[in-house]
Amino acid sequence: MDCASTPWERVRQRLREEIGEEKFTSWFARMDLDALTGDTIRLSVPTRFLKSWIQDNYLPRIADIWAEESGARRRVDLSVRNAFARPVALKASAPREVVTERPETRGPQARQPDGRAQDSRAQDARAEARPADARPDSARSAEGRSEGRESAIVGDVASGSPLDPRLTFESFVVGKSNSLAFAAARQVAEAASGTAPIFNPLYLHAAVGLGKTHLLQAVARAGALHGRRTTYLTAERFMYGFVAALKSHSAIAFKDTLRTIDTLVIDDLQFLKGNNLQQEFCHTLNALLDGGRQVVVAADCVPGDLEHLDERVRSRLAGGLVVELGPLEEDLRLEILKARYQTLTELHRGFTVPAPVLEFLARCVGQSGRDLDGALNKLLAFNQLTGEPVTLEMAENAVKDLIRPTDPKRVRVDDILRVVAKHYNVTRADLLSQRRTATVVKPRQIAMYLAKTLTLRSLPEIGRRFGGRDHTTVLHAVRKIDGLVSSDRALAEEIEVLKRLVLEA
Numbered sequence: 031m032d033c034a035s036t037p038w039e040r041v042r043q044r045l046r047e048e049i050g051e052e053k054f055t056s057w058f059a060r061m062d063l064d065a066l067t068g069d070t071i072r073l074s075v076p077t078r079f080l081k082s083w084i085q086d087n088y089l090p091r092i093a094d095i096w097a098e099e100s101g102a103r104r105r106v107d108l109s110v111r112n113a114f115a116r117p118v119a120l121k122a123s124a125p126r127e128v129v130t131e132r133p134e135t136r137g138p139q140a141r142q143p144d145g146r147a148q149d150s151r152a153q154d155a156r157a158e159a160r161p162a163d164a165r166p167d168s169a170r171s172a173e174g175r176s177e178g179r180e181s182a183i184v185g186d187v188a189s190g191s192p193l194d195p196r197l198t199f200e201s202f203v204v205g206k207s208n209s210l211a212f213a214a215a216r217q218v219a220e221a222a223s224g225t226a227p228i229f230n231p232l233y234l235h236a237a238v239g240l241g242k243t244h245l246l247q248a249v250a251r252a253g254a255l256h257g258r259r260t261t262y263l264t265a266e267r268f269m270y271g272f273v274a275a276l277k278s279h280s281a282i283a284f285k286d287t288l289r290t291i292d293t294l295v296i297d298d299l300q301f302l303k304g305n306n307l308q309q310e311f312c313h314t315l316n317a318l319l320d321g322g323r324q325v326v327v328a329a330d331c332v333p334g335d336l337e338h339l340d341e342r343v344r345s346r347l348a349g350g351l352v353v354e355l356g357p358l359e360e361d362l363r364l365e366i367l368k369a370r371y372q373t374l375t376e377l378h379r380g381f382t383v384p385a386p387v388l389e390f391l392a393r394c395v396g397q398s399g400r401d402l403d404g405a406l407n408k409l410l411a412f413n414q415l416t417g418e419p420v421t422l423e424m425a426e427n428a429v430k431d432l433i434r435p436t437d438p439k440r441v442r443v444d445d446i447l448r449v450v451a452k453h454y455n456v457t458r459a460d461l462l463s464q465r466r467t468a469t470v471v472k473p474r475q476i477a478m479y480l481a482k483t484l485t486l487r488s489l490p491e492i493g494r495r496f497g498g499r500d501h502t503t504v505l506h507a508v509r510k511i512d513g514l515v516s517s518d519r520a521l522a523e524e525i526e527v528l529k530r531l532v533l534e535a
């Protein structure tokens with residue numbers, strides 16, 4: 031099979047090598063190449079937060095690498111996917127626009143004596159279970175009521191981030207790797223309003239594209255349908271909401287609104303940054319948990335690894351039920367593909383994908399649900415644009431940029447310890463010991479770095495496997511080697527050799 035890489039893949043690969051797997055996954059894994067038009071490369075990311083960070087830090091670098099890899103310099107245009115769904119109200123810099131854009135239609139019964147939009151909360155919770163642009167007129171006009179900046183911002187935050195109507199429990203395919211997360215999410219969403227939560231907070235974590243957002247949005251939707259006042263917020267939207275509320279002196283109303291809902295669902299918590307915002311999140315979390323309200327959180331790591339969060343928040347998050355969604359196994363990938371294919375055929379009559387092609391995709395395409403979606407979309411595009419029927423040969427060609435170069439090998443910490451010990455002529459016991467001589471410290475730090483970059487293990491887990499060390503020691507080692515790799519070419523090459531040896535072990 032031809033697996034020659036495209037310029038875009040090479041750009042991604044070089045970025046990955048330059049900044050390391052972990053940073054790459056956090057910042058670039060969800061950046062897609064949408065189009066190449068004239069002299070422009072059009073890229074997109076799912077959130078404004080990612081966009082502004084990449085724009086500030088990496089756009090010129092991406093343009094440079096593209097020029098080197100493709101031989102042609104192009105302008106890079108980065109946009110936010112699904113930007114349509116984001117209400118203007120949460121633009122922190124433009125709260126006034128909200129007021130002027132909204133018609134004056136609010137009825138007197140909708141306001142409480144304290145000036146807050148109490149009556150509209152249940153309605154907001156129900157309405158937020160629909161995508162923003164699919165809401166009925168009544169909900170849209172409720173959104174459109176002008177009552178000053180304060181309640182506009184508060185109301186928008188209460189109605190949460192938009193939900194994708196496709197992300198439901200019914201469309202979530204359950205397998206070994208995600209069954210516990212699914213069962214816990216369902217239990218939380220379907221608990222009757224007012225009953226004491228059992229798993230609180232429920233904390234889901236997984237690598238990119240393994241279904242966290244899908245489950246969280248399903249919780250938000252089903253919770254609202256079961257009469258729970260539920261708000262789904264990305265961490266990014268929580269931050270914008272709070273900053274906007276501070277700017278318009280409505281922070282108290284903002285906090286009150288969040289603290290009176292039944293279920294707060296926060297996605298992508300790893301992106302919550304900033305001391306004030308962190309403290310605000312901490313207070314909201316405590317208030318909700320102490321008040322017996324349900325909190326559901328998703329992030330890309332265990333609570334202990336959310337280094338920017340206060341220790342107390344991490345320990346409160348860890349104190350409920352923490353569940354990992356594991357990598358999608360091949361059977362599960364096939365079931366997801368079948369379900370997606372079924373949906374596509376309802377929309378595109380005549381689009382036929384033979385079973386062996388679905389099996390090929392399940393076996394060879396990347397590990398995340400997003401790769402599976404991308405593969406089927408590519409087949410559809412090829413089929414619709416060229417009229418060529420989908421065959422194994424056509425599929426191999428159409429999705430070659432999504433094929434995993436090799437089957438991912440599950441790297442074991444033991445293999446890393448053995449390879450590193452042999453390479454540096456020390457013993458495995460030395461690596462696990464408390465000895466602090468330079469001949470042992472550096473190999474140990476390199477081994478920790480490899481454990482973090484080549485396995486899915488968390489920092490605390492790695493610490494335990496390295497003689498019961500604290501996760502901060504591992505973090506220090508990972509950062510140190512990460513820093514050295516970017517400045518010390520010889521070390522970078524040595525680490526590449528070690529990686530190969532570990533992968534071949």
Ligand SMILES: Nc1ncnc2c1ncn2[C@@H]1O[C@H](COP(=O)(O)OP(=O)(O)OP(=O)(O)O)[C@@H](O)[C@H]1O
Binds near residue numbers: 203238243366403
């Ligand atoms: N078990 C599953 N059943 C059905 N679809 C799934 C499943 N797991 C993932 N997907 C699909 O894969 C895509 C990516 O999933 P999702 O956005 O939930 O990932 P995520 O874990 O939140 O990733 P990220 O960390 O990048 O936000 C979505 O289209 C989702 O519907």
